[in-house]
Amino acid sequence: MVYDGIILSLLIGFFRGGSLKGLAYMKLKWGWLFPLLLGIEICIFLLQNKLSVIASLSNYLFIAIYIVGLAFLWLNRHNQGFMIIFIGVLLNFIVMALNGGRMPVSIEASQFLGLEYIDALKAGTYGKHMAIDNSTLLPFLGDIIPLSAPYPKEQVISIGDVVMNVGAFIFIQHLMLDYKNDKSSLQTVNEGR
Secondary structure, eight states, rough: HHHHHHHHHHHHHHHOOOOOGGGGGGOOTTTTTTHHHHHHHHHHHTTTTHHHHHHHHHHHHHHHHHHHHHHHHHHTSSTHHHHHHHHHHHHHHHHHHTTOOOOOEEETTTTTOHHHHHHHHHOOOSSEEEEOTTTHHHGGGSEEEEOOTTTSSEEEEHHHHHHHHHHHHHHHHHHHHHHHHHHHHHHHHHHTT
């Protein structure tokens, strides 16, 4: 869901006259960490059903990724939107940590995703997800919000995902539009000489 929000933010930024050049001026402490964590998470997702060692450690690895990700966001909290992203990630982290390292997902909200997905969810073999049941703690923080047509990608998201996307939207708009505004200010100053 976060990737969808980033793409939407970029499109709206263009529509508002912003520029991708603003992204080049992004200053993040430990900026290399985000792509590294994403790569590790993808590897865990791809290997957890193939290697028993990864399967047995996957829940702990997902939690570790979230902890490092939260530290990264906290270090960069001065950026517009980052505290909102931090809150969204924290909400997802809390529900996952309380439920053994997996994100609880509503079976009812997931019905449109197909029987294969539901079966994998119930079996606990779908990535970092598990089905919400009577033992789930804080299920309202899990993936309970269904997105289907006319939304282009069918999925189920959490409140934390929504909050993260709001923060990412604010951050991207700030980068894209501030570059435009800074460029206009410089041009006005230069024309005034």
